[in-house]
Amino acid sequence: EVQLVESGGGLVQPGESLGLSCAASGFTFSNYWMNWVRQAPGKGLEWVANINHDGSEEQYVDSVKGRFTISRDNAKNSLYLQMNSLRAEDTAVYYCARDQLSSGNFAYWGQGTLVTVSS
Amino acid sequence: DIQMTQSPSSLSASVGDRVTITCRASQGVNSWLAWYQQKPEKAPKSLIYAASTLQSGVPSRFSGSGSGTDFTLTISSLQPEDFATYYCQQYNSYPLTFGGGTKVEIK
Numbered sequence: 575e576v577q578l579v580e581s582g583g584g585l586v587q588p589g590e591s592l593g594l595s596c597a598a599s600g601f602t603f604s605n606y607w608m609n610w611v612r613q614a615p616g617k618g619l620e621w622v623a624n625i626n627h628d629g630s631e632e633q634y635v636d637s638v639k640g641r642f643t644i645s646r647d648n649a650k651n652s653l654y655l656q657m658n659s660l661r662a663e664d665t666a667v668y669y670c671a672r673d674q675l676s677s678g679n680f681a682y683w684g685q686g687t688l689v690t691v692s693s
Numbered sequence: 694d695i696q697m698t699q700s701p702s703s704l705s706a707s708v709g710d711r712v713t714i715t716c717r718a719s720q721g722v723n724s725w726l727a728w729y730q731q732k733p734e735k736a737p738k739s740l741i742y743a744a745s746t747l748q749s750g751v752p753s754r755f756s757g758s759g760s761g762t763d764f765t766l767t768i769s770s771l772q773p774e775d776f777a778t779y780y781c782q783q784y785n786s787y788p789l790t791f792g793g794g795t796k797v798e799i800k
Binding site for chain 1: 725727729731735736737738739742743748780782784785787788789790791792793794
């Protein structure tokens with residue numbers, strides 16, 4: 575069974591940093607692109623970033639470019655999101671999501687972790 | 694960026710009804726279109742990818758159609774567990790983008 579478990583969310587002040595993790599199991603992690611998708615309270619879904627199988631290629635939505643960094647450790651079956659210079663508008667539930675197969679759609683999702691940016 | 698527009702934004706329906714949700718892309722996305730279901734306080738769940746391919750384990754009452762810019766999600770006979778919000782998503786080009794969602798409520 576595919577499982578994705580996010581951790582690391584919490585309350586931070588504007589301008590601070592936070593790192594999220596996603597532990598994957600139930601599939602061969604190194605075979606799949608991985609993604610972060612977020613959802614602000616009461617709002618819709620927004621794709622944030624993705625990374626290819628070996629970590630050599632990354633893509634980001636414009637609003638987080640230069641502030642967020644996605645990475646992975648295939649030996650640990652883990653995905654990460656380092657978030658710097660956080661803003662109030664980054665407040666959201668952050669989901670880890672696995673690609674279907676190098677496609678760009680999201681076959682499996684974690685339960686999410688809440689990040690709140692507020693003073 | 695490709696804008697995805699869903700209609701309606703919400704609808705009320707009864708158990709057993711046939712429900713159709715539309716998704717329109719601001720430019721062509723071929724068949725690189727997915728649909729997701731999200732229940733309150735839960736993570737989204739994949740229903741359909743490649744416009745019409747049912748994800749494993751998804752009931753056959755769900756179907757998808759379309760290509761290019763216009764797509765449809767149909768629930769042939771609405772069940773109590775189908776009351777949720779549905780999102781379309783294009784994966785033809787970056788940034789990957791979602792529609793605004795369609796909330797299906799009980800009439």
